[in-house]
Amino acid sequence: MKTQDMNRDWIATADTLSRALPYLQRYDGAIVVIKLGGHAMGSDEAMDSFARDVVLMRQVGINPVIVHGGGPMINAMLKRLDIQSDFVNGKRVTDTATVEVVEMVLSGLVNKRIVQAINRQGGAAVGLSGKDANLMICDPADPELGFVGDPVEMNPALLHNLFRDDIIPVIAPLGAGREGETFNVNGDTAAGAIAGALRADRLLLLTDVSGVKNAEGDVLTELNAGQIRDMTSDGTIAGGMIPKTQTALDALQQGVRAVVILDGRAPNACLLELFTEHGAGSLIRAQ
Secondary structure (H helix, E strand, O other): OHHHHHHHHHHHHHHHHHHHHHHHHHOOOOEEEEEEOHHHHOOHHHHHHHHHHHHHHHHOOOEEEEEEOOHHHHHHHHHHOOOOOOEEOOEEOEOHHHHHHHHHHHHHHHHHHHHHHHHHOOOOEEEEEOOHHHOEEEEEOOHHHEOEEEEEEEOOHHHHHHHHOOOEEEEEOEEEEOOOOEEEOOHHHHHHHHHHHHOOOEEEEEEOOOOOEOOOOOEOOEEEHHHHHHHHHOOOOOOOHHHHHHHHHHHHHOOOOEEEEEEOOOOOHHHHHHHOOOOOEEEEEOO
C-alpha cells in the first residue's frame, strides 16, 4: 500500500512538472523582482523554502532580484539600543542615529540572512544595497522625516552584469543621496523603482495578505490600473493596501509588464504564481 501511495505521489509530481512546461518556456530569460517583506520572512524553515524557490527560478532561466524589508527587525534593534523612534503621519522619522541602525540591520543582519539561505540551497547570491554602484539615487521624501528618501535616479547596469554571471542580487532598500547621505527607502517603493529600471516582466510583492480584495472580501485574481484607482477612490482598497497598489501602478507606468500582490507566508507562493495556470495572488496589469 505504501509503494502504491509513493507511486501516486511521483506520478502527481511528474504531471505537475509537465503542466509547468509552457510557463517555464514563457519566463525563460525574464527578469522577476521579488519584494520580500519582514513579516513574510518567517521562520528559518520558511526562509529555506523561499530560497529553494528562488534557486529553482534561476536554474530554469529566470533572473530573480530580491528586494527585502526588515521593519520588525529594525524595531527590535532600536528598542534594544534604547533609541526612541518618532512618527509623523504614520511614517518613521529617520534621524542620524536611526538611519545608522537601519543600515546596520538591513545591509547586515537581514540581507546576509537571505544571501546565506540562497547560497545554502545551491544558488549564488550577492548582497547589495541601493547605495552600491549608485543603483538608487534619492532625494529627501519629506524634510520632517529626516533621512527617508524617494528614488529619483536609477542605475541598474550592475544588476545586468550579475545576471550574465548567474548571480542572484539581494538588495537592501537604502539609497545614496547627492551629498553622500544614506537614505532609508520604503521596501515596496524600492522594489517598484528597481523593477521599473529593469523593465521587469514581473514584480511580486510578498505580503501577509492573500491579495487585493473586493467589497465582499473576495480576493480578485486579475485587475487593471483603472480598477485599482476606482477601488481606492471608493474606499474598497484602504489602509496598508494603498501603498502596495500605488507601488504597482507606479511600476506599471515605468514599464513593468505586470505586478502581483500575494501572500508570502504561503508555501511556494512564487512558484505557484509563475508556473501554474491559477496563480497565487492578485495580478495587476496596466490595461
